[in-house]
Amino acid sequence: MLPVPLTIYLLWSYQDYRDRLLNSISQRLNLDLDEDSIFYKLGSSGLITFSDYIFLLTVLSTSRRHFEIAFRMFDLNGDGDVDCEEFEKVAALIRQQSSIGSRHRDHANTGNTFKGINSALTTYFFGPQLNQKLTIEKFLDFQHQLQKEILSLEFQRKQPDENGRITEADFAELLLAYAGYPAKKKARMLKRVKKTFRDHGVGITKDDYLKFFHFLNNINDVDTALTFYHIAGASIDQPTLRHVARTVAHVDLSPHVINVVFTIFDENMDGQLSNREFVAVMKNRLLRGLEKPKDTGFVKLMYSLIKCARDTKPAILDF
Ligand SMILES: [Ca+2]
Ligand SMILES: [Ca+2]
Structure with a gap:
């Protein structure tokens, strides 16, 4: 199969992705964008995995406030930053809960090692040695840029x-x-x-x-x-x-x-x-077609976060 640019993934619905690409765990990024582009930065970092894709899709459709809550959840030791280990732990937990994650674990048993791949996303967040820390500012800025670029591309089309x-x-x-x-x-x-x-x-x-x-x-x-x-x-x-x-x-x-x-x-x-x-x-x-939360642990997680946030702090008071 020819490499498909990440941007195209994100313009597809989840259903399209599942139909066309379920069997391919990772794809080389193949982009022709200017250097400021978030896709350029991601693309120079390596591979986009399926869990990256699900993560990015969720990032696209999450409000800034809920994204902040998600960051706090990734910060397991509560020191204000997220390191790669914390990120991986939460990501593994999400994969365990998700039926797609389970299927991918099966792939891992047949030789397609899922764990241990430096994905584009972890490299972008934590550096090539995976030893940098992710701050809330970088996390939110990432979301802002991703949303803006994808929407601009959709508009441009x-x-x-x-x-x-x-x-x-x-x-x-x-x-x-x-x-x-x-x-x-x-x-x-x-x-x-x-x-x-x-x-x-x-x-x-x-x-x-x-x-x-x-x-x-x-x-x-x-x-x-x-x-x-x-x-x-x-x-x-x-x-x-x-x-x-x-x-x-x-x-x-x-x-x-x-x-x-x-x-x-x-x-x-x-x-x-x-x-x-x-x-x-x-x-x-x-949800861009991600309407079956049982398929995607991360989305399920966001659902419970949203519900939790709604129960504790009314949005109208959130200034
Ligand atoms: Ca931490
Ligand atoms: Ca009406």
């Missing part, structure tokens, strides 16, 4: 015009990419967007796009915030969505973006988004 804008329909396609809708329903939603903005579309900038996905990464906190407003499960109108984005995710979504989002998701056209129309779907999309 829609070929923005000379003003750097993609059409409302392109934006809708990106949003619906991993939402798991039946093809018929997806087509109906896209048709609605095309029709609404056919004659007076103004397009979506990359900044709009990045902001909106930052908002989506906080969708679990948004859901919690709506609980605090005593309107969980109830419908929200455009000003409420804008307000919640500002107070919970700290992003200022433009009225145009919000209008497009309502056009996409307001199935019954009552001017309101119900929980079922929007929040529930977007929580699912966040």
